Amino acid sequence: MVKVxxxxxxxxxxxxxxxxxxxxxxxxxxxxxxxQIVVLPELANSGYVYxxxxxxxxxxxxxxxxxxxxxxSKELKNIIVAGFAEVQGEKVYNKSVIIENGKxxxxxTKVHLFNDExxxxxxxxxPPKVIQTSIGKIASMIxxxxxxxxxxxxVAENGVELLCVPTNWPEGSFNRSINEPRxxxxxxxxxxxxxxxxxxALSDRCGExxxxxxxxxxxxxxxxxxxxxxxxxxxxIAVAEIDLAISKDKSLSPKNHALxxxxxxxxx
Amino acid sequence: MVKVxxxxxxxxxxxxxxxxxxxxxxxxxxxxxxxQIVVLPELANSGYVYxxxxxxxxxxxxxxxxxxxxxxSKELKNIIVAGFAEVQGEKVYNKSVIIENGKxxxxxTKVHLFNDExxxxxxxxxPPKVIQTSIGKIASMIxxxxxxxxxxxxVAENGVELLCVPTNWPEGSFNRSINEPRxxxxxxxxxxxxxxxxxxALSDRCGExxxxxxxxxxxxxxxxxxxxxxxxxxxxIAVAEIDLAISKDKSLSPKNHALxxxxxxxxx
Numbered sequence: 001m002v003k004v005x006x007x008x009x010x011x012x013x014x015x016x017x018x019x020x021x022x023x024x025x026x027x028x029x030x031x032x033x034x035x036q037i038v039v040l041p042e043l044a045n046s047g048y049v050y051x052x053x054x055x056x057x058x059x060x061x062x063x064x065x066x067x068x069x070x071x072x073s074k075e076l077k078n079i080i081v082a083g084f085a086e087v088q089g090e091k092v093y094n095k096s097v098i099i100e101n102g103k104x105x106x107x108x109t110k111v112h113l114f115n116d117e118x119x120x121x122x123x124x125x126x127p128p129k130v131i132q133t134s135i136g137k138i139a140s141m142i143x144x145x146x147x148x149x150x151x152x153x154x155v156a157e158n159g160v161e162l163l164c165v166p167t168n169w170p171e172g173s174f175n176r177s178i179n180e181p182r183x184x185x186x187x188x189x190x191x192x193x194x195x196x197x198x199x200x201a202l203s204d205r206c207g208e209x210x211x212x213x214x215x216x217x218x219x220x221x222x223x224x225x226x227x228x229x230x231x232x233x234x235x236x237i238a239v240a241e242i243d244l245a246i247s248k249d250k251s252l253s254p255k256n257h258a259l260x261x262x263x264x265x266x267x268x
Numbered sequence: 269m270v271k272v273x274x275x276x277x278x279x280x281x282x283x284x285x286x287x288x289x290x291x292x293x294x295x296x297x298x299x300x301x302x303x304q305i306v307v308l309p310e311l312a313n314s315g316y317v318y319x320x321x322x323x324x325x326x327x328x329x330x331x332x333x334x335x336x337x338x339x340x341s342k343e344l345k346n347i348i349v350a351g352f353a354e355v356q357g358e359k360v361y362n363k364s365v366i367i368e369n370g371k372x373x374x375x376x377t378k379v380h381l382f383n384d385e386x387x388x389x390x391x392x393x394x395p396p397k398v399i400q401t402s403i404g405k406i407a408s409m410i411x412x413x414x415x416x417x418x419x420x421x422x423v424a425e426n427g428v429e430l431l432c433v434p435t436n437w438p439e440g441s442f443n444r445s446i447n448e449p450r451x452x453x454x455x456x457x458x459x460x461x462x463x464x465x466x467x468x469a470l471s472d473r474c475g476e477x478x479x480x481x482x483x484x485x486x487x488x489x490x491x492x493x494x495x496x497x498x499x500x501x502x503x504x505i506a507v508a509e510i511d512l513a514i515s516k517d518k519s520l521s522p523k524n525h526a527l528x529x530x531x532x533x534x535x536x
Contacts, residue, residue, distance in 0.1 A: 111531055115521040127534045144524070147463060149417030150535035177494045184462050184493045191459030194452050195415060225452045226445045253383040256412070263379055266395045267418035 002135045004162065004199075005030035005038040005239045008218040008231040010207035013047035014059045020045055020068055023082060026237055027069075031076045033239045036135050039203045041218075042083035042110075042143050042166040043094060049210040053120045057087050066097060066104065074102025079133055081140050081201075083166030091122040096140040096166050098131055106131045110142040111151070127151060130158040136244040143167040146202075147188050149195065156196035157259060161244040165189070165202045169215035186217045186227070194225025197258045198247045206235050223247045270403045272430065272467075273298035273306040273507045276486040276499040278475035281315035282327045288313055288336055291350060294505055295337075299344045301507045304403050307471045309486075310351035310378075310411050310434040311362060317478040321388045325355050334365060334372065342370025347401055349408050349469075351434030359390040364408040364434050366399055374399045378410040379419070395419060398426040404512040411435040414470075415456050417463065424464035425527060429512040433457070433470045437483040454485045454495070462493025465526045466515045474503050491515045 007026035011019045023044050030038035042048070045065040050056040065084050073080045080099045085092055094110040094117060109124025110117075128139045128151070139160040145151055146165050155163060167185075169175070175183040182190075186202075193200045200221040205214035218231040220240050229238040250258040275294035279287045291312050298306035310316070313333040318324040333352050341348045348367045353360055362378040362385060377392025378385075396407045396419070407428045413419055414433050423431060435453075437443070443451040450458075454470075461468045468489040473482035486499040488508050497506040518526040 111534055112529055115523045118523050125534070147520075148530060148535075149421070149463060150530065150532070153417070154535055177492070180494065184458075187455055187493060188459045188463060190452075191456045195417060195456060224445070225455060226448065252415075255383045255386050261380055261412075262416060262418065264418070266379055266393070267416075267422055 001241050002037065002244055003033070003035045003239060003241045004201055004220055005033065005035035005237045006201050006203045006218045006220055006229070006231060007038055007040050007237045008204055008206050008216060008235055009041050009044060010235045011044065011047040011205065011209070013049050013209045016045055016059055016063045019047060020063065020065055024068070024072055027072055027076070027080060029237050030239065031078060035078065035239050037079035037081065038237070039164045039201045040080070040082035040166060041203045041205050042168045043085050044082045044166065046085040047209055048168045049212050050120060053092055056085060056092055056120060060085055060087050069097070070099055070102045070104065073099045077101055079135065081164040081166065083142055092120060093124070094121045094142060096142050098138065098140055100133050105133065108140050110145060112144045112148055114144040128155055130155055130160045136161040138162045138164055140164045140166070143169065146192060147185070149192065152192045152196055156198055160198055161247040162199040162201060165200060167202055167204050169204050169217055171213045171215055175215065183215045183217055185215065186219060189219070190221055190225040190227065193221040193223060195258065197223040197250045199223060199242060199244060206233070269509050270305065270512055271301070271303045271507060271509045272469055272488055273301065273303035273505045274469050274471045274486045274488055274497070274499060275306055275308050275505045276472055276474050276484060276503055277309050277312060278503045279312065279315040279473065279477070281317050281477045284313055284327055284331045287315060288331065288333055292340055295340055295344070295348060297505050298507065299346060303346065303507050305347035305349065306505070307432045307469045308348070308350035308434060309471045309473050310436045311353050312350045312434065314353040315477055316436045317480050318388060321360055324353060324360055324388060328353055328355050337365065337367055338370045338372065341367045345369055347403065349432040349434065351410055360388060361392065362389045362410060364410050366406065366408055368401050373401065376408050378413060380412045380416055382412040396423055398423055398428045404429040406430045406432055408432045408434070411437065414460060415453070417460065420460045420464055424466055428466055429515040430467040430469060433468060435470055435472050437472050437485055439481045439483055443483065451483045451485055453483065454487065458489055458493040458495065461489040461491060463526065465491040465518045467491060467510060467512060474501070
């Protein structure tokens, strides 16, 4: 059994030191509940709603967030998965990192950019890797990536047990419907988990940034597709003790297998 | 605008004439509400829970359901989409037909068989075709097929506006969770509609067959993924007047397109 935490953060656009402090506070909260892994939102060092690339580059100057998270992971002997913005030369990337016991195991760059992200970030050119950790096989993709069933299939095929998804889900008419308790992004995430029989740990945002508010939908979703732990309203964490190994059972019925039943020759 | 009906049927295993009468009753109900298209469940002529292939072959003997539905469609000048079992030589197929004004426009054979269907039916070897009808572009796939995002993507890519899905969704622990109003199959269907921005007309079963009961989840789902009409408990129809053309707008945001944002080179 593994204790997994999803952390929902309130971040401030432009105030990188404050944002990093907020991530450390949530990471410590998770550790106090003995979580072996904690997942943080997308762009957890920077916040989201920048006017342009230069404003983001200026905000990021000279703060080495990876060093800070590595030190924290080493101190707590845990796994941290977090989204962050990174400047390289004249480009800015929307990335996520997997750190275990102070070591960076993988860095992934978001390949599907949402809306104005296209004006700021350079997309990645590699799919997420599935990484063997002490708790099991994990991978990370970021926010809008999760809405592409093809990408989730790929990591499922590669054996992912727990898919960690840092997100910034902005509130908007495209994801809400009156009387619906869940936004459509979460419905898609539930479907992705059930379709591939994998665990998904989703960390979203709360609060407001420049008139954008967030769905506050951070959830841990089981391989049947049901959210078993949610943060709810405001900043904080949700922790659950789960069995990652059940994701290895891909049975949908005594005679059906979520992956082997596919007929790829018919999908083109 | 198009009036679409989804029909939820109570069928009896082994009593093909009674089942066909039930389909005609529901088709007439839909016509009385001026529905231009009516979708019926999977295996609407036969029922579902057969002990073996021979029992189904015996039940099907010498009843030409397609002729009956063609005549009805000609009489009503409508479109009928329905699932049916068909014997060919020594094989039995789980098919769906699209009939408009008495003419068969397409017949599709289910390619992903669920559980004991594998003992009875021969799977199809062709993906669903997208068919131009007087109301717009429609296609049909059957029940478990819908749980393969790859297949839904294909018909979306081929321009489907309304995906018609005859189903027999058996009630079971794998699709229900306490306090959840919707089964996971419906969550998957909602995600499929939203992911591809298409309409989905799902027709399910009600009642009981040999101790199997059904999810009664017949729904019309909009391109945002929300069910806008549902039959609810028991046999009957749900009708809604909808604009199929909105499925042509694949925008997920001002700068995102549900299909063009894909990066297929990264999905392998």
